[in-house]
Amino acid sequence: MVSGGADSTALLVLAATAALDIVDGRGEAVIARERLHVLHVNHQLRGIDADEDEEFVRGLAARYGIPATVRRVDVAKLAASAQLGDTNVENVAREVRYAAANQLANELCAAAGLPRSSARILTAHTANDRAETFFMHAIKGSGAQGLSSIPRRRNRIVRPLLGRTHEQLCDLLRMRGIVWREDATNADTRYLRNFVRHEIVSLARQRNPRLFESMAATCDILSDEDAYLTQVASRAYRALERRHGQGLVALDAARLAAADVAIARRVVRMAVLDxxxxxxxxxxxxxxxLEVVAAGEGSVSLPAGADARVTYGALFVRSREAQGHADTSGWLEVPRLPGPAGASASLVAPGAAGLLSLGAGTLTARLREVSAGSAPESLARAHAREWDGLSVLLDAAACGIGQLGGRLWVSGPEVGEVLCPLGMHGQSKKLSDLLIDAKVPASERAAVPVVRAGVSGPVLWVAPLRADERARVTDASRVLLELAWRPK
Structure with missing residues (x-):
């Protein structure tokens, strides 16, 4: 990636004539000329200067016999339209550059018949950039991930010049008699990076001339520690995740509130970015x-139109596009048991039913008490036949529901989730296999309501397909839980 400035000009020269470490395990090594390709993105922000930068890069690449691709993007117009969810010109320009680099890398891999992972995108970030990014993140407020600044490699993006300063690269170009382009906006301290470069870093170097070396060591330490904490947070994220769809993530709010704050922060960040x-x-x-998670209720508006909301005991994070969609999860309230059983009835007349409306239909729940001398197991079988699976009777105690009622968690199927289907005598089965056997179309499986004893509790009923063996009614059952599903 070559802009035409001193750093990226030096990157092109070194890639073509010297050895670079592209983090492939070989250390510094000469890169074969046929493996190189130059990308220049013209942001069209500086009129004729931007066009001259483009011509300079084309000429420099031709001088070393390297093919060059130029992408022209009206970044100002793109930022004004907020198509990328951001109106900051610098941020939009960065997104555009990396999108163009990834697209070109994919095209080159396809043309060469190579996997995409074989490509490397080289950028000209230096020790100066690393120090400046540290201060920028510190000013805006950041954790260890931001303060670790620019990593040497992230996926296929490699920064082989992080160990060199801008001044060293300028000296190298002067020694070789190579000119470069100067961007006049680099002196404008209204931009945060320029303010940090000219006002903060210059002062810090007066106190410590070896500022870049010491900050590089600090950033490396923070980066290593951040990588470890990210692994821990990833495991916690998987354990807390209760729903993951297009533009939607739901986490167990109670368990998130109980997590160590260092891990909770990272889990929240992962959920929002997912x-x-x-x-x-x-x-x-x-x-x-985290404040609304601790409070157990509330909402937060986020950049790019995203929204985080705590409700029904879960933290829901939605993108702008997902906010208009119907909920596919929530708490199903089970009202308390009505009055004592009548002597002549098999089941007490039910009281009020709890109700949960979902995108695909409505779930109801209520308790019934078995009268003396009745056969609960036979009642449950007859009820299932009468309702053809759309309503079931379960043992309330086995479902964690007492006579005073309670609540059940309902959401879609989770990856890897299992149950013990009623009638299989305790054998377990993957929920995904149950849906496949029932011939539920793949596009509709996420909307199948799964009733659980709690956010992290066992499956009780996959409506309207199968109840779980562990919640079945036996002749010893005294209080029954009636669940019913009414599809739209």
Missing amino acids: ACPQCRLDARHVARI
């Missing part, structure tokens, strides 16, 4: 989300 990848979070956004 639901809305273009959302640019600050530390204050994460802190506010």
